[in-house]
Each structure stands twice: as structure tokens, then as C-alpha cells.
Amino acid sequence: MLRTSLMCGAAVFSVAVLASETHARTIQEPPLFASQNGVLDLLVIAAPQRVTTFTAPGFTPIGWAYEVCTRPDAGNVCPQGATGLYGGFRLGLQPGDLLKMRFVNQLPPVNPAKLTSYVYDPLLALNPTNLHTHGLVVEATANTVAPPAVPVYGDFIFTSVFNPANGNPAIYSLSTYNTLHQHVDVIANGVVDYRIQLPANHPSGAYWLHPHMHGNAMNQVSAGLSGIISVGSVGKYACYDSQCNSRVPDGSVRHLILKDMQVMPGPNGGAPMFQEDAAFCQATPMPGEAVRNGVCAGDPAAYPHGAWFFSVNGQQFPTIPVASGDGEIWRLQNASGSASYDIQLTNDQTAQPMIMQLLSVDGVSIAIPPGTAPGDIVELGAARFHFATCPAASTTPTASSESPPVCVTDLVMMPSARAEIWAVWRGADGHVTSAPAGATATLRTVGFTTGPSGDSWPAVNLAKVQFPAGHAPRLNHGALNIHGDALATMQPGGLFETGFPNTPGAGITGCKALPPGHHRRIYFGNPTLASAPNTPGMDQYGNAVFGLGYEEIDQNGAPVAGTLADVTMFNPANVICLPLGPGNRPVTEVWEIINLTTELHNFHIHQTKFRVVNTTAPQGSLLSPKSTQGGGVMEDNVPLPYAVPGKLSQAVRIPSSGSCTIADYKAGYCAVTPVVLQIPFAMVGEFVYHCHILDHEDGGMMHAIQVVPSAISTASGR
Ligand SMILES: [Cu+2]
Structure with missing residues (x-):
């Protein structure tokens, strides 16, 4: 919305x-x-x-x-x-x-x-x-x-x-x-x-x-x-061979920054709209509409003669010439304010999405332990990717200690998301092979809808990709060998295990650590403002408003009395505070994110990364919140599944926004899929967590947090 x-x-x-x-x-x-x-x-x-x-x-x-x-x-x-x-x-x-x-x-x-x-x-x-x-x-x-x-x-x-x-x-x-x-x-x-x-x-x-x-x-x-x-x-984490004798060179890396801009004709030849409207053009092309190569036409009634540009590195529908039969590493960045993409690389000859190997997510290379079940990989990736089986290496044996490769056909990229993929020509069976003459593909977003009360972001072609004909891959490999940082950060010497020599400073009285076994619960919702009590989820000017709520949960799953804060718009005076661990070592918390609304939001927290975990996973599993082994996938933004109001008229107390209230959720009137995160804190300072759909962040969906050096402190942490 x-x-x-x-x-x-x-x-x-x-x-x-x-x-x-x-x-x-x-x-x-x-x-x-x-x-x-x-x-x-x-x-x-x-x-x-x-x-x-x-x-x-x-x-x-x-x-x-x-x-x-x-x-x-x-x-x-x-x-x-x-x-x-x-x-x-x-x-x-x-x-x-x-x-x-x-x-x-x-x-x-x-x-x-x-x-x-x-x-x-x-x-x-x-x-x-x-x-x-x-x-x-x-x-x-x-x-x-x-x-x-x-x-x-x-x-x-x-x-x-x-x-x-x-x-x-x-x-x-x-x-x-x-x-x-x-x-x-x-x-x-x-x-x-x-x-x-x-x-x-x-x-x-x-x-x-x-x-x-x-x-x-x-x-x-x-x-x-x-x-x-x-x-x-x-090359630190990606190799062409199982022994890492051949590392991927920096020259094979391409940076692809995705931006969009809505423009209406005007005295200066057009000015950006600023307040972006997902309905600027239809979600999918109308019959007879021009091919959407980097642009879609404004809705003729609401935005006559307008244009919505989707650029890559600021260029409208550029050509990407892949130089080598060994393909390229693409670093994709969604730099749009509010728009979400569902990225595919479509083979122009077959019109089918090509398989892409996933190397890293949000700046951290993945580290999937051998034997990890495919379903666990999907869960670790927070459903941001449509996973596909990587075709097995043709001749190169895979060492037993290696991470199994992860392949995808789709990358869901909500605002701020990054992903690294290996873009290389593959034959009909998905194996890496030399490309035929004239082999091309289209990098595109197939469109993405963020839920019943959300927005439908359009399908647009982003770039034409040309593969070199007759270039046999240097090495006969089926997948790159990835030694991911997602594991290294959690191991001795790693950033989230050993920490960082933080700026000296004192602790703050009243800032205390979360008790063992407790976790924080964060609510994403549409608040009812005191200034507009009759229009829940909207302000007195008719604008949708967004906010976050809070609650501490004990080791038995029960709310801690006195900690509940209803969903409110951002107020920098409200701060969650936590100290680093003894010796200023990193401290790891579990956060449960509850989306009360009927649209997706994109949780983001500054100064750290997190892992998606599952409270029902066995302790030995990578998905267990109690797992200290690290590894898998680390992210800094994650889509939050939207709520499904039920129980007929008892549900949805905020009809104007389709949002449930915390009371709805607690009464069982509203089906929610919580996202549980394991978040290590290693850095001091005052920062925020928020929805990275920037329209929502600006609208109030943000909260302050402060991490301070470790010190003896007493009172409540919030
Ligand atoms: Cu949001």
C-alpha cells in the first residue's frame, strides 16, 4: 500500500x-x-x-x-x-x-x-x-x-x-x-x-x-x-575448481544497479514524480502495448504521456556482452525507493528462465553445509529465491567437504536487496556449455505483487544479454565452488564471533542485556493515531500510516509483563538498548517479526546481518536458533509474509488498511507467519531497524536501537 x-x-x-x-x-x-x-x-x-x-x-x-x-x-x-x-x-x-x-x-x-x-x-x-x-x-x-x-x-x-x-x-x-x-x-x-x-x-x-x-x-x-x-x-570465496587452483578473477565481475524513475512531461522536459505510484503503468503489458524495454508507458487516464524508466547503471535497456565462455559474476542491487523486482534471465530462443548459480546474498557469500536438505536451503533464503537443482558437474568430482552449489531461476529483490549470481550460457539440460551463434537472453523482472493490500510492481525488460559463440568453458565445471563468509563470520576470528575493537565508551545505566532464553518480538502494522481515531491506519489527512510495535517474550513463550508497546509511528525518543557481551564480544539475540498487515514488508536492520531460523528445528540443525555453528545464508533485509485475517467479522480491526491489530493476533483472529531471526550485534552506536519499502519507512515504519559497550547496568532495557 x-x-x-x-x-x-x-x-x-x-x-x-x-x-x-x-x-x-x-x-x-x-x-x-x-x-x-x-x-x-x-x-x-x-x-x-x-x-x-x-x-x-x-x-x-x-x-x-x-x-x-x-x-x-x-x-x-x-x-x-x-x-x-x-x-x-x-x-x-x-x-x-x-x-x-x-x-x-x-x-x-x-x-x-x-x-x-x-x-x-x-x-x-x-x-x-x-x-x-x-x-x-x-x-x-x-x-x-x-x-x-x-x-x-x-x-x-x-x-x-x-x-x-x-x-x-x-x-x-x-x-x-x-x-x-x-x-x-x-x-x-x-x-x-x-x-x-x-x-x-x-x-x-x-x-x-x-x-x-x-x-x-x-x-x-x-x-x-x-x-x-x-x-x-x-576470488576470496569463488573458484572454478574443487581445489581452488583457479579463482574467479575480479575482471569477471559486473555490477548491475537497478533504479527506476517515474516521469511526466513538463517544462523542463520532465521531472521525477518523487511519490512513486505502483499503478503508474499496468502490472503486465496490455495487448498492443510496445515492448517494455526499460520503460513502461504511463496509465493514459492518470499519467498521460508519462514514462516509468527501469534502468541498469542508469542506462535504459543496455546490452550486456558476456565476454567469456566461463560467464560472469553479476552483482545485482535493487536501488529503487519502493519497487520490488522478480528477476529472471530468460533464454530468448526457448523463452524459458535460465538457471543461475547463487553466490551471495546481501553482501555475504553463502555457505551451505554438505547434506543440507533443499527445503532447509529455501527456508534459509527466506523464500527470496526460486531454487532449482544445479546440474551436476560433468567431470570434476565434488570434494566431500565442499558446499553444495545453490541454483535459482528467480531472484525476488525487494528494495535494498543484493544478490550475486553466476551468469553463464547453459544448454537445454542446464549444463554449462559453449553458446551457439546468436545466443541471447533477456534480463527482466516478471513483476511482483506484495499482497492483497499491497502493490503490483510491473513486468519490464531490463537488459539484453549476448553470450559469445563457440567459447568453450575453460574448465569443465557444472558449478562454481563457493567457500562462503556466512560460516566464517561465526567461527573463531570471525566478525560475529570475535567482534571488533569498538570505540571505547561507557555502558549506559538502564541498558541491560536480554535475559537468557528471552527474545524480542517486533510487530509491523498500521497504527491508529490519537489525532485520527476514526480512521485506523490513516492520518487525519487521508495518508496511510505505518508503524512498529514491541514485546519481550520469555523462555516459555509468554510475554513479559510491562514490555508491550502498541504499533506506533517512528519516534526517535523510543530506543531499544542492549550492551555488548563481556569483553565487548558480540551478543546474539533472537527476534520474532510479526507482520500484522495484509501486504509484504521488508525488514532491515543496520550495522549487522542476520540468519533466518526456525524455532521448531532440532538443535543440531542449521535452522535452529540455538545453533552456534553459523553458516547458511546471511541477510540484511528479509520479506515478511503478510497476515491472513480469519474468523469472519472478528478479524481485521483496521478495515481501511486491511491490517490486524496486536489484539487480533493474540486472540487468534489473524493468521500470521512469524519470521524468526538470529541477529548478532557486534558494533556500538545508535541506529535503526525499519521496513525498506521507503514509502513505508518515511510513513513511520522504523524504530531506534542502541548498542553500547558492555558494562554493569541494572534497570529495564527499554
Ligand atoms: Cu513496508
């Missing part, structure tokens, strides 16, 4: 406007900014940028993008010629690196009419922003530098960096508004520094950089503000 109710016409499409020739442009890798001698020191400027890579006639929309350059010796200006990078960029880091960013906000103000949250917080129209390194397991430290020096943050999202050209934020009384939004640290002059230290034992994989300004996140990400971050090398 979207926050604003938007008109949706159901007329026949006018296709002429988008029936343009799709320009077959070869895909470009995002520009790389690589660390040297353990440091990457950059100037990052958020600014408007004209997007010239979209090919529908009449559109050169002005998006927002980061301008990135090596930090100059003086001043906050990139050298002449540096341009905004709508298509994205890559920060190339190694474990143990220090990432330094001087960050400058030069974004224009926002039209309040485009800003649902304006009614709560007029300051958002000044377009404050900030940076978040999504998925990196790093500290979330607040500023400790005294003025007038430029403040220095870790991966800390409770800061609001204002562009002084848009006005002085002091014109509003912060005390009036800061209970709902997060202007905890107001930076009025537009400049801050980030200093982010990666642990030496950080997993190798794909992460990303995006704004995390509560209330503006959806607009800023969908306008184009994001880039990808890589840590380490694929």
Missing part, C-alpha cells in the same frame, strides 16, 4: 509515445573509486543532475545524484569535469579499510505538494539529507567533535544536513516537530564528514550507499541518490 491515494485509470494504453527504437547501448560499469593503502578519502556532493540516458522522446528529467571525486586538498568542489553519477558509482574497499567522506548537500528544496510528510515536518521541504552505508558492519557513532569544527560521524543516520541555500532550518521550532522526525543533529551549513572503519574480518561482497533522511528517503533514493560499495574480491 502506498501512503497517498492516487487515481488509477483503467483505459487502453496509448503506446505511440513510447514506441521509440530502443537504443542498444553497451552497458557501462559504474565508475570505480578504489581505496589505496587502506584509505578511501572522497568528496561526495548531493546535487541535481539532468539524466540524458533515457531514450523516450521528450524526456530529459532532472534527477538527483551524487558527484564523487577524490577529496581535493582544499575546498568542497570537485575538479571541473566531474559530473553527477545518476547511474551510480562503486566505492572499492578492502576489509580493514578506512572510508572517509566529506559530504555536501546541494539539493534543491522540495515542493511541499510532493512531500507527504510535510504535514508533520515542514523542515523536510528544505530537503535535508545524509548518508548511510547499507549492509556494512561498522560503528554507528555520533559526532564527538566540538564546533566550529566540521562534525564527524560513523554510519550515523540521525543527522540532518541542510543546504543553506534553501533557507535556515532555525526558522522552525525544532521542539514542535522533532518527536516524529529525526532532526536530532541539525547541520545548517550543509557540510559533514563521515569516518567509517571497516573491520579486518568484514565479509567480502556488495553493499551500497544511500540517503537515510526520515521523511525524505523515498524521494531522494528514487530521484537517483545511490551508489554501490564492494568489499574485497569475489
Whole structure:
């Protein structure tokens, strides 16, 4: 469900406007900014940028993008010629690196009419922003530098960096508004520094950089503000052979950043819509509609002559020329604000989805122990993938200690998701083989619906893939050999076992560890606001509102008295606090996530990763919450199955949103599939967990959490 109710016409499409020739442009890798001698020191400027890579006639929309350059010796200006990078960029880091960013906000103000949250917080129209390194397991430290020096943050999202050209934020009384939004640290002059230290034992994989300004996140990400971050090398965990004599080279890796932008014709040749509408075009093409190569036409009634672009690295339907018979590693990143994808690679000759081997999820390479049942693999992957049997290696024997390969035909990618796959030509039987002349495939999303009260995201072709004819694979292999970090992080020396030498600091009185055997239960729901008691799930302006609730559960499964907090919108004053373990070692908790609504949400937590577990799994199983062996699949975002209201009229107390209440759930009126997560906490700081459908996050579906150094403390932890 979207926050604003938007008109949706159901007329026949006018296709002429988008029936343009799709320009077959070869895909470009995002520009790389690589660390040297353990440091990457950059100037990052958020600014408007004209997007010239979209090919529908009449559109050169002005998006927002980061301008990135090596930090100059003086001043906050990139050298002449540096341009905004709508298509994205890559920060190339190694474990143990220090990432330094001087960050400058030069974004224009926002039209309040485009800003649902304006009614709560007029300051958002000044377009404050900030940076978040999504998925990196790093500290979330607040500023400790005294003025007038430029403040220095870790991966800390409770800061609001204002562009002084848009006005002085002091014109509003912060005390009036800061209970709902997060202007905890107001930076009025537009400049801050980030200093982010990666642990030496950080997993190798794909992460990303995006704004995390509560209330503006959806607009800023969908306008184009994001880039990808890589840590380490694929060759660390992926080999062509069972002895790892032949590691996958960095040159075989391609980064594919998926972005979308809805554009209507206008005086400047089109401006982004910002508040994204899933009904902008039909979920699947209408009869006679032009082939959706990187774009679909706006609904003629609601969005006449509009276009919804789905780009890869900022390019509309590029061609991906696979260079070698050994295929390529693709790092896919959903950088859309709210859109979900169901990715397939379709063989153009057979129209069938091709099998792809899955290497990593959310930046951590998978580690499936030998003998793991296929059903367990599906559960560990939280149903984000449609699994397929990997064709057996043709001649190379598989060592008994190796992880069995995992293959998929579909990748469900909700906002923020990453996945790494091996894209290689396969014959009709699924075996890796040399491609025939003219072998092509289409990378596409087949469309994805997020539930009865959710949104239907459209089917669109994303890229044309060309495989080289007659290139025999170098090695006669059926699958890559993966030695995943998902296991290494939990073993001695691993990030979630041994931890990180955190910034020194004291514990906080009143911040205490969860008692042994207890777990936290988090509710995702649509709150009833005191300001709009007669429209549950909506505010007094008719916008859908979103929130989270909380409860602590004891070792017998019973709620702990006094811990229940009903579903409410984000309030930065409410914080879950927990200390690290003795000696500041990581502490692992179990969280049970209950989705009360009738649409999918995408749970995400900062500064860590988690494993999906099952409370009924036997203790020796990888799926057991008591398992300390680690391994399997580690994620930083997970889809939450939607609730099914039952028991006739007793269910669904919030008819306007189709959402159950906590009372409905406890009375058994609402069937819920809990998602149980094992979450290790290794990093100190103040951060958040939230729905990564950014429309929902902006709408209130977020909660603060603080991890502090270990110390003797007494009172309640919340
Ligand atoms: Cu959501």
C-alpha cells in the first residue's frame, strides 16, 4: 500500500509515445573509486543532475545524484569535469579499510505538494539529507567533535544536513516537530564528514550507499541518490575448481544497479514524480502495448504521456556482452525507493528462465553445509529465491567437504536487496556449455505483487544479454565452488564471533542485556493515531500510516509483563538498548517479526546481518536458533509474509488498511507467519531497524536501537 491515494485509470494504453527504437547501448560499469593503502578519502556532493540516458522522446528529467571525486586538498568542489553519477558509482574497499567522506548537500528544496510528510515536518521541504552505508558492519557513532569544527560521524543516520541555500532550518521550532522526525543533529551549513572503519574480518561482497533522511528517503533514493560499495574480491570465496587452483578473477565481475524513475512531461522536459505510484503503468503489458524495454508507458487516464524508466547503471535497456565462455559474476542491487523486482534471465530462443548459480546474498557469500536438505536451503533464503537443482558437474568430482552449489531461476529483490549470481550460457539440460551463434537472453523482472493490500510492481525488460559463440568453458565445471563468509563470520576470528575493537565508551545505566532464553518480538502494522481515531491506519489527512510495535517474550513463550508497546509511528525518543557481551564480544539475540498487515514488508536492520531460523528445528540443525555453528545464508533485509485475517467479522480491526491489530493476533483472529531471526550485534552506536519499502519507512515504519559497550547496568532495557 502506498501512503497517498492516487487515481488509477483503467483505459487502453496509448503506446505511440513510447514506441521509440530502443537504443542498444553497451552497458557501462559504474565508475570505480578504489581505496589505496587502506584509505578511501572522497568528496561526495548531493546535487541535481539532468539524466540524458533515457531514450523516450521528450524526456530529459532532472534527477538527483551524487558527484564523487577524490577529496581535493582544499575546498568542497570537485575538479571541473566531474559530473553527477545518476547511474551510480562503486566505492572499492578492502576489509580493514578506512572510508572517509566529506559530504555536501546541494539539493534543491522540495515542493511541499510532493512531500507527504510535510504535514508533520515542514523542515523536510528544505530537503535535508545524509548518508548511510547499507549492509556494512561498522560503528554507528555520533559526532564527538566540538564546533566550529566540521562534525564527524560513523554510519550515523540521525543527522540532518541542510543546504543553506534553501533557507535556515532555525526558522522552525525544532521542539514542535522533532518527536516524529529525526532532526536530532541539525547541520545548517550543509557540510559533514563521515569516518567509517571497516573491520579486518568484514565479509567480502556488495553493499551500497544511500540517503537515510526520515521523511525524505523515498524521494531522494528514487530521484537517483545511490551508489554501490564492494568489499574485497569475489576470488576470496569463488573458484572454478574443487581445489581452488583457479579463482574467479575480479575482471569477471559486473555490477548491475537497478533504479527506476517515474516521469511526466513538463517544462523542463520532465521531472521525477518523487511519490512513486505502483499503478503508474499496468502490472503486465496490455495487448498492443510496445515492448517494455526499460520503460513502461504511463496509465493514459492518470499519467498521460508519462514514462516509468527501469534502468541498469542508469542506462535504459543496455546490452550486456558476456565476454567469456566461463560467464560472469553479476552483482545485482535493487536501488529503487519502493519497487520490488522478480528477476529472471530468460533464454530468448526457448523463452524459458535460465538457471543461475547463487553466490551471495546481501553482501555475504553463502555457505551451505554438505547434506543440507533443499527445503532447509529455501527456508534459509527466506523464500527470496526460486531454487532449482544445479546440474551436476560433468567431470570434476565434488570434494566431500565442499558446499553444495545453490541454483535459482528467480531472484525476488525487494528494495535494498543484493544478490550475486553466476551468469553463464547453459544448454537445454542446464549444463554449462559453449553458446551457439546468436545466443541471447533477456534480463527482466516478471513483476511482483506484495499482497492483497499491497502493490503490483510491473513486468519490464531490463537488459539484453549476448553470450559469445563457440567459447568453450575453460574448465569443465557444472558449478562454481563457493567457500562462503556466512560460516566464517561465526567461527573463531570471525566478525560475529570475535567482534571488533569498538570505540571505547561507557555502558549506559538502564541498558541491560536480554535475559537468557528471552527474545524480542517486533510487530509491523498500521497504527491508529490519537489525532485520527476514526480512521485506523490513516492520518487525519487521508495518508496511510505505518508503524512498529514491541514485546519481550520469555523462555516459555509468554510475554513479559510491562514490555508491550502498541504499533506506533517512528519516534526517535523510543530506543531499544542492549550492551555488548563481556569483553565487548558480540551478543546474539533472537527476534520474532510479526507482520500484522495484509501486504509484504521488508525488514532491515543496520550495522549487522542476520540468519533466518526456525524455532521448531532440532538443535543440531542449521535452522535452529540455538545453533552456534553459523553458516547458511546471511541477510540484511528479509520479506515478511503478510497476515491472513480469519474468523469472519472478528478479524481485521483496521478495515481501511486491511491490517490486524496486536489484539487480533493474540486472540487468534489473524493468521500470521512469524519470521524468526538470529541477529548478532557486534558494533556500538545508535541506529535503526525499519521496513525498506521507503514509502513505508518515511510513513513511520522504523524504530531506534542502541548498542553500547558492555558494562554493569541494572534497570529495564527499554
Ligand atoms: Cu513496508
